[in-house]
Amino acid sequence: xxxxxxxxxxxxxxxxxxxxxxxxxxxxxxxxxxxxxxxxxxxxxxxxxxxxxxxxxxxxxxxxxxxxxxxxxxxxxxxxxxxxxxxxxxxxxxxxxxxxxxxxxxxxxxxxxxxxxxxxxxxxxxxxxxxxxxxxxxxxxxxxxxxxxxxxxxxxxxxxxxxxxxxxxxxxxxxxxxxxxxxxxxxxxxxxxxxxxxxxxxx
Amino acid sequence: xxxxxxxxxxxxxxxxxxxxxxxxxxxxxxxxxxxxxxxxxxxxxxxxxxxxxxxxxxxxxxxxxxxxxxxxxxxxxxxxxxxxxxxxxxxxxxxxxxxxxxxxxxxxxxxxxxxxxxxxxxxxxxxxxxxxxxxxxxxxxxxxxxxxxxxxxxxxxxxxxxxxxxxxxxxxxxxxxxxxxxxxxxxxxxxxxxxxxxxxxxx
DNA sequence: TGTTTTTAATTGAACGTTCAATCAATAACA
DNA sequence: TGTTATTGATTGAACGTTCAATTAAAAACA
Numbered sequence: 114x115x116x117x118x119x120x121x122x123x124x125x126x127x128x129x130x131x132x133x134x135x136x137x138x139x140x141x142x143x144x145x146x147x148x149x150x151x152x153x154x155x156x157x158x159x160x161x162x163x164x165x166x167x168x169x170x171x172x173x174x175x176x177x178x179x180x181x182x183x184x185x186x187x188x189x190x191x192x193x194x195x196x197x198x199x200x201x202x203x204x205x206x207x208x209x210x211x212x213x214x215x216x217x218x219x220x221x222x223x224x225x226x227x228x229x230x231x232x233x234x235x236x237x238x239x240x241x242x243x244x245x246x247x248x249x250x251x252x253x254x255x256x257x258x259x260x261x262x263x264x265x266x267x268x269x270x271x272x273x274x275x276x277x278x279x280x281x282x283x284x285x286x287x288x289x290x291x292x293x294x295x296x297x298x299x300x301x302x303x304x305x306x307x308x309x310x311x312x313x314x315x316x
Numbered sequence: 317x318x319x320x321x322x323x324x325x326x327x328x329x330x331x332x333x334x335x336x337x338x339x340x341x342x343x344x345x346x347x348x349x350x351x352x353x354x355x356x357x358x359x360x361x362x363x364x365x366x367x368x369x370x371x372x373x374x375x376x377x378x379x380x381x382x383x384x385x386x387x388x389x390x391x392x393x394x395x396x397x398x399x400x401x402x403x404x405x406x407x408x409x410x411x412x413x414x415x416x417x418x419x420x421x422x423x424x425x426x427x428x429x430x431x432x433x434x435x436x437x438x439x440x441x442x443x444x445x446x447x448x449x450x451x452x453x454x455x456x457x458x459x460x461x462x463x464x465x466x467x468x469x470x471x472x473x474x475x476x477x478x479x480x481x482x483x484x485x486x487x488x489x490x491x492x493x494x495x496x497x498x499x500x501x502x503x504x505x506x507x508x509x510x511x512x513x514x515x516x517x518x519x
Numbered sequence: 520t521g522t523t524t525t526t527a528a529t530t531g532a533a534c535g536t537t538c539a540a541t542c543a544a545t546a547a548c549a
Numbered sequence: 550t551g552t553t554a555t556t557g558a559t560t561g562a563a564c565g566t567t568c569a570a571t572t573a574a575a576a577a578c579a
Contacts, residue, residue, distance in 0.1 A: 119554080139433030141344070145539055155556045160540060167539095219432045226429035228485055229422045230342030238485055267479075268499055272471060275478025282431055282441055296471055307510050319574065322528075348565055358530045363566060 123162050124172070126152050131173045132216040140170075140223035171233055174224050177217060178241050184209045185248070196255040200269075200301045203248050207273050208294040218281040246270045257308045265304045272297055327365050327375070329355050334376045335419040343373075343426035374436055377427050380420060381444055387412045388451070399458040403472075403504045406451050410476050411497040421484040449473045460511045468507045475500055 130152035134143040145166055149156045163169040185206035189199065211217055228238040249269050253262035276293035283289040333355035337346040348369055352359045366372040388409035392402065414420055431441040452472050456465035479496035486492040 123554090140429070142433070144537085156539085157541080157556060158554090161555075165540075222429045222432055225481070225485065226343065226425045229425055230345065235485070239487070242482060242485065264499060264502065267495070268475060268503055271478030271482055271496070271499075272475045273478065274481055275474030275476065276470075278428065278477055278481060279445060279474055282428065282438070282445065284442070292470070293474070296467060296474075299467065300471055303507075303510060307506060310513075319528080326528090347563080349563095359565085360530060360567080361528085364529075369565065 120162065123154075123158070127154075127159060127162060127169060128173050128176050131169055132220055135173075135223060136215045136219045139219065140227075170227075171237070173220065174234065174237055177220060177224070178237060180211055180217075181206065181209075181241070182244070184211065196252040197301070197305060199252045200249065201298050203245070203252070204269075204273060204294060204297045204301070207245070207277065208290055208297075212277070213280075213287065213290045215286075218286070222278075222281060242270075245273065256305050258312075261308050265301075265308075268304075269297065269301060272300055323365065326357075326361070330357075330362060330365060330372060331376045331379050334372055335423055338376075338426060339418045339422045342422065343430070373430075374440070376423065377437065377440055380423060380427070381440060383414055383420075384409065384412075384444070385447070387414065399455040400504070400508060402455045403452065404501050406448070406455070407472075407476060407497060407500045407504070410448070410480065411493055411500075415480070416483075416490065416493045418489075421489070425481075425484060445473075448476065459508055461515075464511050468504075468511075471507075472500065472504060475503055 127148065130148045131143070133151050134147045138147060145156045145159050148169070149158055152158075159166060159169055163172060185203060188202040188206060194202065206212075224234060225238065228234040246266055249266035250262060253265045253269075256262070257265060276289075276297060280286055280289035280293050330351065333351045334346070336354050337350045341350060348359050348362050351372070352361055355361070362369060362372055366375060388406060391405040391409060397405065409415075427437060428441065431437040449469055452469040453465060456468045456472075459465070460468060479500060480493075483489055483492035483496050
């Protein structure tokens with residue numbers, strides 16, 4: 114009998130090792146050997162559990178996407194929070210402790226660059242990008258007229274991604290992430306305030 | 317004697333070829349051979365004019381930074397435009413025809429990813445990031461109080477980078493870039509409008 | 520002007536290195 | 550013992566760099 118449940122364990126161990134390798138050496142210098150050494154296993158194990166290096170990288174990115182999705186779901190378990198709270202929760206999910214980790218940041222950046230010439234990566238990237246927009250749009254629509262909501266959702270999504278990028282590349286990333294989260298929330302509050310006052314003026 | 321003043325010409329030809337190679341195959345698949353073939357020269361030429369591949373990549377990124385800077389300067393040749401116009405010009409500079417080109421977008425993305433584990437690239441990246449923020453801050457300060465100006469400048473910089481990133485990765489990049497430019501300008505207008513009405517309420 | 524000399528630009532084969540993938544051998548387990 | 554998990558040496562392709570040889574343009578000369 115094969116060891117029970119060892120396959121998902123090994124796969125997760127190798128994904129963790131991949132994140133560490135990329136955060137330490139960058140994607141370009143991450144090799145089959147560097148990953149397997151961090152995982153404390155041999156180089157052949159990667160082909161055995163993932164078929165090849167490419168599939169392991171893809172699985173690692175999928176893992177990051179799942180983590181991001183889960184960090185949002187964890188926050189909305191409460192019974193339907195009001196829209197403006199929900200918007201803040203979306204922001205928070207994108208600036209989680211985990212999202213800020215060097216493990217994650219370096220991998221996200223490499224992943225974005227890869228998306229430009231790797232169809233499989235581009236597909237994952239597109240799903241994630243649309244998900245953020247859709248989540249924001251859903252909540253904004255309960256507060257603003259459709260066109261304003263669409264604009265606000267696009268602007269917020271861009272601001273989140275932009276702040277995330279600038280923070281990740283900054284020298285004192287941790288402080289920048291904290292400030293970024295606050296400024297994203299401030300933007301959301303201001304948009305809602307402004308649009309509501311605009312609407313009341315028009316009546 | 318061989319052709320005089322050919323050095324700057326060849327260097328630019330190789331930089332152009334590097335942009336094309338990265339846009340076609342991605343940075344990972346860009347090799348000395350792929351670049352020199354696009355340039356119509358031999359592989360040895362790169363070491364001769366740049367010392368090595370690394371220096372050529374750095375020169376290519378510097379070229380992109382210069383183009384970005386120049387596209388802004390070209391717009392502000394007029395005698396001191398008013399602050400809100402200047403802010404729009406900054407946005408426009410970041411969404412130039414050239415910035416939208418596949419040649420540039422793929423290289424920028426690879427460059428960001430490289431910055432995380434290449435000190436020379438990180439330095440270039442930091443300069444560029446600060447420059448955008450400083451330019452925005454300068455103009456916002458003429459319209460808003462210092463704290464509001466700093467917040468607005470950070471938010472605008474993030475929104476520009478974020479929109480740029482999302483547009484570059486999008487399937488119909490061209491349309492997205494156009495919409496992005498408009499939404500960045502709209503944000504700037506709204507911030508100014510809102511802060512001014514806030515200030516008048518406080519009096 | 521026509522010829523020769525000088526000079527640097529350019530080539531591309533060869534070299535050493537690095538990497539992902541493979542697979543026969545071994546270890547761990549049931 | 551038989552089955553699966555794991556190892557790690559080996560392979561061959563791909564890469565950046567180097568450099569002796571070649572090419573062609575400019576300079577010097579007559």
